[in-house]
Structures are given as structure tokens and as C-alpha cells.
Amino acid sequence: MKTSNTKSRLLSLAILIFISAFSSCKKNNVDDTGQFKLKIVNASATSSPQSFTLAGSILVSEGLRYQDATNYISSPSGTRLVAEFKNPNGSVYASGEIxxxxxISQTVYLIGQGSKARIKYFTDNLSTPxxxxxxxxxxxFSDNAPSNVRIKDSSGTELQNNITRNxxxxxxxxxPGVLSIQLSSTSSGEILGTSDVRDLQSGRIYDIYFTDDADGKLIENKVLHDQ
Known part of the structure; x- marks a missing residue:
């Protein structure tokens, strides 16, 4: 009888652990009492104008074109929030979880082209420079460049010894002003390209992202962050 009771207790414990694990893995675990801010960016050169949905709520209804960025949008916070960029016909171009x-404030990017289209997001620090x-x-974000890249300015000063894709x-x-940058392969030292990031304004915050244009050429774009 003792053995039977022990087995019963162990079975009940196993079921509780399973239910707890299942609940913790549930998608769209929304915290209805909390809010966060999300900026949404289309960094996919070959995408059609996109809409964006988070946890079933439409945050961008249509028309987010390549290089477009929204202002920050307030939305309920949570875990495993399903994010979807969608084409004008409603088909999903890329999806992921946030x-x-x-x-907090975060920025979500649509990146990549074709079968490599994907979603990446980053937490933003909006404190004053x-x-x-x-x-x-x-x-x-470049799929055509090496996975590891070094960044220098025009004087040869190293801005970043290595940055890994994504x-x-x-x-x-x-x-402020113009920042001239040179990208090279971290492993081989091959120069990948140079570019000028213009109109950087004192006291402001930017993401500068590297990606591929529609022809596969490595380029840079910037996103301004205001509170």
C-alpha cells in the first residue's frame, strides 16, 4: 500500500512539473498589466511593403517599406510574443518571437532576403549621450559579407575589433557630422567596403546597420532613436 501511495505521489508530481513546463513555454505569454515600447524597422531590401503583428495585435497595418522605421509604439509586454511581418496579401514574410x-524599449528588424528573411530584435538604451x-x-545583418567583421574609422582607428552577424x-x-567607416573581414583582413554615415547630430542616438541591397552589395543604413 505504501508503494502504491508513493507511486501515486510521484505521478502527480510529474504531471505538475509537465504542466508547469508547458505553461512556461506557452507562446504569447502576455503581461496585460505591463507595457514596453517597440520601434519597428524594415531592413530587407527585397521585401514588399510590410505590416507587423505582435501577439495577434496589429502594430503596423501596412506600408512599412525597406529602410522605413516607425516611432516607438507602446504594447503589452511579455515573453515568447509571436512577431510577424506580412506581405500586402496577408502572407507571412518572416516570423519570430520577442x-x-x-x-523597456526595443527595436525589431526585418532582415534578410528570400528564404533567409528573419526577425532580430535589440534592447535600446535611450539615455542621453x-x-x-x-x-x-x-x-x-549582411548575409553576403563574412560572418565576422572589423570596423575602423577613416583615420584607421579601430571602432570594433569584431562584430558577428546578427x-x-x-x-x-x-x-557629430560625418563618420567615415571601413569594414574588413576579421579573419582574412580583406577590405569589404568603405562608406560615410552622414548627418549624425549631437545628443542623438542611432543604430547603424550593415545589410545587403537588392543586388547583394554591402551597404549601411541608420536608424534614429528618440524617446
Whole structure:
């Protein structure tokens, strides 16, 4: 009888653990009492104008074109929130999951082309830059460039020893105006290209992301972050 009771208790415990694990893995675990802010960016050069849905709620109804970025949009926070970029006919161009928390600000990107289209998101720090400076971070989204890239400025000063595809560098402070940058392969040292990031304004915050244009050429774009 004791053995039977023990087995029964163990079975009940196993069921509870299974239910708990299942609940913790549930998609669209929305916190209706909390809010966060989300900026939405289309960084996919070959995509049609997109809409964007998060946890079943439409945050962008239509027309988000390549290089477009929304203002920050308030939305309920939560975990495993299903994010979908959709074509004008309603078909899903790319989908993913977002984990977020109350009061934070994040930026979600549509990146890649064709079968490589995907969603990536980053948490933003909107604190004011140092006096007279510009706050920037670099993000590597190019599928045609090497997976690991080094960044230097026009004087040869290293801005980032290495950045890996789909990751960012963290924030850096630079002078306003024009920032000339050179990208090279971290492993081989091959120069991948140079470009000028223009109109950087003192006291403001930017993402500078590297991606591929419709012809597969490595280019840079920037996103302005205002609170």
C-alpha cells in the first residue's frame, strides 16, 4: 500500500512539473498589466511593403517599406510574443518571437532576403549621450559579407575589433557630422567596403546597420532613436 501511495505521489508530481513546463513555454505569454515600447524597422531590401503583428495585435497595418522605421509604439509586454511581418496579401514574410519586459524599449528588424528573411530584435538604451557627442551602435545583418567583421574609422582607428552577424557592438560615442567607416573581414583582413554615415547630430542616438541591397552589395543604413 505504501508503494502504491508513493507511486501515486510521484505521478502527480510529474504531471505538475509537465504542466508547469508547458505553461512556461506557452507562446504569447502576455503581461496585460505591463507595457514596453517597440520601434519597428524594415531592413530587407527585397521585401514588399510590410505590416507587423505582435501577439495577434496589429502594430503596423501596412506600408512599412525597406529602410522605413516607425516611432516607438507602446504594447503589452511579455515573453515568447509571436512577431510577424506580412506581405500586402496577408502572407507571412518572416516570423519570430520577442521576449520583453515592462518599461523597456526595443527595436525589431526585418532582415534578410528570400528564404533567409528573419526577425532580430535589440534592447535600446535611450539615455542621453555625453555632452557634444553622438551615441551609436553598429549591427551586422549582411548575409553576403563574412560572418565576422572589423570596423575602423577613416583615420584607421579601430571602432570594433569584431562584430558577428546578427549581433550588435554595444554603444559608442563619436563626434557629430560625418563618420567615415571601413569594414574588413576579421579573419582574412580583406577590405569589404568603405562608406560615410552622414548627418549624425549631437545628443542623438542611432543604430547603424550593415545589410545587403537588392543586388547583394554591402551597404549601411541608420536608424534614429528618440524617446
Amino acid at each position: 521576449f520583453t519586459a515592462n518599461t 555625453n555632452s557634444g557627442k553622438v551615441k551609436i551602435k553598429f549591427i551586422h 549581433e550588435d557592438t554595444g554603444y559608442k560615442f563619436v563626434d
